[in-house]
Amino acid sequence: MTMHQLIASPFLGDYLVVRPGFPNGMKIPRDKYLSLTQTTPDATCPAWLAKAALESWGLDIADRPLARTLLVRSESSFGFGRASYELNLGCNYDCEHCYLGLKRFEGLSWPDRERLLHILRDAGVLWLQLTGGEPMIDRLFSEVYQLAGELGMLCTILSNGSRLSSPKMLDLLTSRRPHRITLSVYGATAESYDGLTRRKGAFRMFIKGLYSAHEAGLPLALSMIVTERNAHEVDQMKALADSLGIPMDEYVNMVPTIYGGAETLPSQSAAHLRKRRPFTGCNAGHTFFHVDPHGMASICKVGRDPQISLMDEGVDGLRDLTTIADGLVLRQGGCTGCALSGTCGTCMPLVTLYRKAKAPLATYCQHKERRETTT
Structure with missing residues (x-):
């Protein structure tokens, strides 16, 4: 299927026009959104949209057939705008701090994944985070990524970057640009990086993938994971991000595994244990939700119990998430x-x-x- 250049979509009470692979978008009034839903297949782009596309993205769509340029997403009766989808818990690293614990290579078949992506679309999800494990080593990553885009979802990919230098992967991501690729940084030298990931050659693969993606012009962000093993390289990791002009966030508080295992906690850098901001509530289970490799929905990656089987209950099962969320956050x-x-x-x-x-x-x-x- 040919990828559309623009998406018009409801989003948490507003109406947006966005362009896949680009960070900026625009908010439009409801009447303009409705006018886009009512156009005929042979209609050309309205003047106001053509002007806005030229000003926002330098995209000339004047006089082009609207149906081949714009995907108009239907309104959803659900209040969700974002979701994360864990394609697989499997990974090619074995990081000391990893919160996933057991890294089993398990997941849905393609027909079920296809159905799951339609459920996410029907729930109103516009921004979809693809994660793992390592999502790019999943056997169906390309199919999931492409279909999510065709259904009008903007994809953010969380990755260790080890597969980003693959010509096949670069071709996929440059021809169908993601909203963002966020790469985890586990050190600034092979000694600390390979030690933390417990994989010889991991640092070399990360650097190769990082530079390949940067040279390809892909939208990148970095997440610096600070542990006892790499804490002495914080300044070097920051310098790497600065040298490429890539934004970087810091993650310093280690957490137990999703099974409540303590094996991750010794990796904590005591000097970097950060006081958290007061928890005053979040949007988990209200406007955001998480889906694991088996199609089980939960309010987030941490609050995984109770779960809802989207394969059994479909999109209507998500109606229970708000009640679940309100119960889980109570002291x-x-x-x-x-x-x-x-x-x-x-x-x-x-x-x-x-x-x-x-x-x-x-x-x-x-x-x-x-x-x-x-x-």
Whole structure:
């Protein structure tokens, strides 16, 4: 199927026109959105859209057939705008800090993935994060990525970058540009990078993929993962991002595995343990949700229980997520009635994982000393 150059879509009460592979978009009034839904197949682009496309992206669509230029997405009765889809838990690295724990190569068949992507589209999802494991080593990554785009979803890919230098992968991503590719950075030298990932040659593959994608003009961002092993290279990792003009975020707080395992916690750099901002709620389960490799939907990557089987219940199953989300964020167990919970920086689903991991209270409770005094 030929990729459309523009997408008109409802998004959380607004109406947007976006261009796949480009960061900017524009908000349009509802009447203009409705006018786009009512055009005939042989209609040409309206003057206002042609002008806006030229000003926003330098895209000349004047007098072009609208049906071959613009995909108009239908309104959804669901309130979701974003989702993440874990294609597979499998990975070609074995990182010391990885929150996934067991990295099983399991996932849906193509017919089920195809159905799942239609469910995500019908739920209203405009921005879709493709993650793993390592999504680019999944056997059906190309098919998932292409269909998501054809259905009018803007894809962000979370990757370790090891496959980005592949000519086949570069051809796919340059011909159908993603919204963004976010690469994890595990060190600035082979010693720390390969040590953290427990894969010899991993740093070489990352650097090759990073430079290949940058030279291809792909939209990149970096996530610096700071651990005990690579903390001495923070400045070097920042310098790498600066040298390429790529934005970088820092992630310094290690968390238990999704099964409540504690094996990830020793990788924490004590000097970089950061006080979290007060948790005042989030959009998980309300405007955002997560889907695992088996088509099980949850409010987010952390709060995975209870789950909803989208393969069994379809898009209507998502109607229960809001109630699930509201229940999961309520303070429970030892946090019930805590007089300091209003300034706590850890959400309850994450607290639950820390408790399963039997982590020290100071790891996730910023009020440890004050709580003991209060008690």
